[in-house]
Amino acid sequence: MCGRYVIARAVGDLVAELEAEAEASLELRASYNVAPTSDVPIVLERLIDGALHRQVHVAKWGLVPSWAKDPVVGVRAFNARSETVLEKPTFRAAIKARRCGVPVQGYYEWKKSPDGLSKQPYFVHSADGSLIVFAGLYEWWKDPAKPEGAPDQWLLSTTILTMASPTEGELATLHDRLPVPLGPEALAEWLDPENRAPGALLEAALAEAWTLAAEWVLDPVSAAVGNVRNNGPELIEAITV
Structure with a gap:
């Protein structure tokens, strides 16, 4: 499961690495300890005047579907299980036409000690x-309590898809869930709003996910990452255990 991650890239760096565009006024605060309900960058594609535009936006982490009566539902929807995402009411509309990528520099996961009494965090x-x-x-959610045209009338929110972790290798020793990574080709297909075959897109993404994840590095890091008030580059520095 992805419950904390790191994104300390400047907007300009994200735009360059993702081959996207962004509004000049877009602001993104670097964070080494991003938790659910925080503002996070996402990359999506929109059809404008017949042409696809890849864009970077900032969204609240925790999906709020358009039909929700209150945005608090997003607290429970920061991850979406790949096994049920096509059927769950919270996600089934978004996966058909509002797919995005969530760029990160890595994420934190905790491994239980052999005696089960403590946990060691790792930066993946x-x-x-x-x-x-x-x-x-x-998803976009319209706040009925806000006046028409108010700058904060619309809330943009996001969720991250997860899958079962591999049964072998280092990742298998961490959590039993894994965020689903996308390679460049899979990302292009996933973002395309004209692609209305979410089942096939999901199957293609899952097919290469374990291969991509097998190349990740797992560094033990300080237990300080467990407190969201701690936020600095020292959190991702590897330690000896």
Whole structure:
């Protein structure tokens, strides 16, 4: 499961690495300890004047479907299980036409000690430091309490898809769930809003996910990551255990 991650790239770096565009006014605060309900970057594609535009936006982590009466439902929807995402009411509309990527520099996961009395956090990241992009979904929610045209009338939110972890290898020693990574080709297909075959897209993404994840590096890090108030580059520094 992805419950904490790191994204400390500047907007310009995200735009360049994702080959996307962003509004000049877009603001993104670097964070080494991103938790659910935080603002996070997402990459999506929109059809504008007949042409696809890949864009970086900032969304709240925790999906709020358009039919929700209250945005608090997003607290329970920061991850979406790949096994049920096509049927769950919270996600089934978004996966058809509002798919996105969630770029990260890595994420934290905890491994139980042999005696089960403590947990050691690990920073999971790519070997070369490049971005990992997780398969995600996004939604727009209109706040009925806000006046028409208010700048904060619409809420953009997102969720990250997860799958079962592999049964062998280092990742198998961590959590039993794994965020679904997307390679460049799978990302392009996943983002395409004109592709209305979510089942096939999901199957293709899952087919290569374990292969991509097998290349990740797992570094033990300080227990300080367990407190969301701690936020700095020292959190991702490997320690000796």
